[in-house]
Amino acid sequence: MQATTKKAQKLITREHKRIGPGQIILLFLVLLFTVFCFAPVLLVFISAFTDEMYIVQHGFTFFPGTHWSMNGMNSVLRYGGQLATSYAVTIGITVIGTFVGLLIMSMYAYSISRPGFRLAGFLSVFVLIPMLFNGGQLSGYIIFTSWYGLKDSLLLLILPLCVTTMNVIILRTYIANSIPGELMEAATIDGAGDYRTFFQITLPLLKPSLAAVGFMMATAYWNDWQNAQLYITSNNKKPLQLLLINIQKSIEFLLNNNNVPASVRAAMGGTIPQYSSTMATVVIVIAPIMVVYPFFQKYFVKGLTVGSVKG
Amino acid sequence: MQKGFFANIWKHRAHVVMALPAFLVLFFIMYVPMVGLVLAFKKYDYAAGLFASPWVGLENFKFLIASKGEFYTMTKNTLMYYFIFTAVGTVLNVAIAIAIDQLAFKRMAKTMQTLMIIPVFISYAAVQFIVFAFLDRNTGMINNVFGTNYRFYAKAGIGYWPLILTVVKVWKDTGYGSVLYMSVLSGIDTSLYEAADIDGANKFQQIRHITIPSLIPMVTVMLLLSVGNVMHSDTGLFYQVTRNIGQLYDKTEVIDSYVLNSILNSGNFGYTAAASLFQSVVGLLLMLFANWMVRKIEPENALF
Numbered sequence: 340m341q342a343t344t345k346k347a348q349k350l351i352t353r354e355h356k357r358i359g360p361g362q363i364i365l366l367f368l369v370l371l372f373t374v375f376c377f378a379p380v381l382l383v384f385i386s387a388f389t390d391e392m393y394i395v396q397h398g399f400t401f402f403p404g405t406h407w408s409m410n411g412m413n414s415v416l417r418y419g420g421q422l423a424t425s426y427a428v429t430i431g432i433t434v435i436g437t438f439v440g441l442l443i444m445s446m447y448a449y450s451i452s453r454p455g456f457r458l459a460g461f462l463s464v465f466v467l468i469p470m471l472f473n474g475g476q477l478s479g480y481i482i483f484t485s486w487y488g489l490k491d492s493l494l495l496l497i498l499p500l501c502v503t504t505m506n507v508i509i510l511r512t513y514i515a516n517s518i519p520g521e522l523m524e525a526a527t528i529d530g531a532g533d534y535r536t537f538f539q540i541t542l543p544l545l546k547p548s549l550a551a552v553g554f555m556m557a558t559a560y561w562n563d564w565q566n567a568q569l570y571i572t573s574n575n576k577k578p579l580q581l582l583l584i585n586i587q588k589s590i591e592f593l594l595n596n597n598n599v600p601a602s603v604r605a606a607m608g609g610t611i612p613q614y615s616s617t618m619a620t621v622v623i624v625i626a627p628i629m630v631v632y633p634f635f636q637k638y639f640v641k642g643l644t645v646g647s648v649k650g
Numbered sequence: 651m652q653k654g655f656f657a658n659i660w661k662h663r664a665h666v667v668m669a670l671p672a673f674l675v676l677f678f679i680m681y682v683p684m685v686g687l688v689l690a691f692k693k694y695d696y697a698a699g700l701f702a703s704p705w706v707g708l709e710n711f712k713f714l715i716a717s718k719g720e721f722y723t724m725t726k727n728t729l730m731y732y733f734i735f736t737a738v739g740t741v742l743n744v745a746i747a748i749a750i751d752q753l754a755f756k757r758m759a760k761t762m763q764t765l766m767i768i769p770v771f772i773s774y775a776a777v778q779f780i781v782f783a784f785l786d787r788n789t790g791m792i793n794n795v796f797g798t799n800y801r802f803y804a805k806a807g808i809g810y811w812p813l814i815l816t817v818v819k820v821w822k823d824t825g826y827g828s829v830l831y832m833s834v835l836s837g838i839d840t841s842l843y844e845a846a847d848i849d850g851a852n853k854f855q856q857i858r859h860i861t862i863p864s865l866i867p868m869v870t871v872m873l874l875l876s877v878g879n880v881m882h883s884d885t886g887l888f889y890q891v892t893r894n895i896g897q898l899y900d901k902t903e904v905i906d907s908y909v910l911n912s913i914l915n916s917g918n919f920g921y922t923a924a925a926s927l928f929q930s931v932v933g934l935l936l937m938l939f940a941n942w943m944v945r946k947i948e949p950e951n952a953l954f
Contacts, residue, residue: 362754366755369753379769383779394789397794455658458665465676472933474930476909477912478687562775628772632767
């Protein structure tokens with residue numbers, strides 16, 4: 340406590356002259372909320388490396404003392420094949436979905452913001468309606484599976500999240516407000532065709548907005564469990580989230596089917612380290628986003644702001 | 651006129667081509683499935699398919715209303731959680747935004763904000779394991795720390811779920827939710843605060859008379875826009891975090907999770923479609939109403 344206060348005082352003198360006790364109380368409160376938000380995330384990481392027997396006996400804890408263990412993580416990594424497959428599926432749909440989505444949505448947003456284009460009004464309404472009224476999960480399920488015959492298809496993990504009303508609005512707003520129309524006109528006068536104007540002038544200028552929307556899309560793809568649970572049945576198409584949902588089944592299945600060396604089994608005491616390996620799987624699923632996110636933070640703060648104001 | 655229209659389209663043919671891919675995705679993914687809602691007036695026959703299934707008029711709706719229990723419960727829960735989450739969420743989003751904005755330790759504030767936002771990026775499929783680590787009867791931290799023996803995941807623990815779900819929701823969304831308000835706060839002209847300072851206003855007076863009033867428009871807009879989503883819930887929260895335990899349905903089943911369960915367990919698609927249609931129509935009306943209100947109050951924030 341003493342140390343904290345001292346540190347705080349040091350900060351005070353450096354950063355600002357007039358910092359009263361009010362600031363310290365405020366700092367304490369915000370810090371408390373930060374701990375509330377971050378501690379559960381920390382618990383996942385700690386539990387992933389806690390000895391299974393310790394969790395069984397003492398429950399999940401932030402302070403496992405000396406009872407650290409790699410068994411949980413090892414047993415997950417021994418999923419081997421399935422884990423690699425699921426990772427590949429998730430990365431694949433995330434990259435393809437985000438890339439395709441950004442491209443076709445920005446082309447759409449660009450088209451509907453062209454002055455003098457008579458279909459622009461219709462197309463704007465067309466993209467808006469799904470936000471107001473849609474068939475819901477059940478209708479989608481019936482149409483996708485029985486009409487399109489897409490049961491167990493990766494397309495159903497990609498297409499439903501590919502084009503969203505809000506993202507088109509955000510991109511259109513950015514084009515309308517932050518990219519000067521004269522630039523596009525000048526390009527046209529200089530002889531650039533419509534496609535060239537879009538790809539060489541508009542798209543590069545759209546980058547901040549693309550980063551914001553792209554990151555949000557990537558997160559949505561990475562975290563999508565619902566479509567996977569509804570449509571995906573075969574193991575070689577299972578994304579990480581579905582693996583996580585079926586975790587109990589997965590752990591047993593994988594441990595029983597893969598060649599787990601006898602030494603490892605012995606080290607686990609013959610039991611499946613279910614608590615620590617569950618958490619280890621959670622770590623494997625959430626870690627990539629947490630690593631990438633700080634780099635995108637400034638963009639999505641900006642993107643969010645732009646999106647909230649309609650042009 | 652007509653000729654001029656086609657001439658215009660021809661002139662803009664590149665734009666038509668560029669709009670086409672997204673148009674097609676929207677058409678096939680969002681528009682065609684709307685047809686599926688006719689199921690609300692049919693008795694679904696798996697073999698016959700959507701169109702050949704026999705019409706039953708309003709039977710499905712009659713059944714829904716007659717079977718008071720479940721339909722009533724899930725509608726009530728949907729509304730109840732909407733109100734709790736919106737009220738608690740809005741207050742906390744604004745409070746956190748103001749707190750971070752007022753904090754003089756700027757660099758620390760930034761780091762804390764970064765940490766606060768992290769939960770929003772964790773899927774509910776993963777969140778349920780985190781919640782489990784706190785609530786499990788044997789290994790859960792709550793029971794171990796307090797030496798209690800609560801059975802949160804059983805009938806006996808049902809009373810705690812509104813609180814649990816609210817805490818999880820707050821944990822997941824507050825950090826991210828406050829970002830929007832922070833961007834409004836950073837747009838306030840600092841000379842306003844300086845002037846207030848000179849006039850002898852203390853911090854609380856400044857917050858009361860400068861900060862909060864400048865947030866009101868955004869709060870109003872966000873509240874009104876959320877009205878359009880009253881009938882929709884965070885499916886993952888109610889399906890994953892509760893582990894879809896039937897004993898807890900009285901307090902945890904919402905329309906979205908009911909529909910999901912019905913699809914996964916091949917429930918009665920006729921009733922489910924009726925519930926979906928009810929959800930979609932009420933949602934549409936609320937959305938139109940909300941937008942109309944926003945248009946009156948803050949025209950540039952209206953969606954359409």
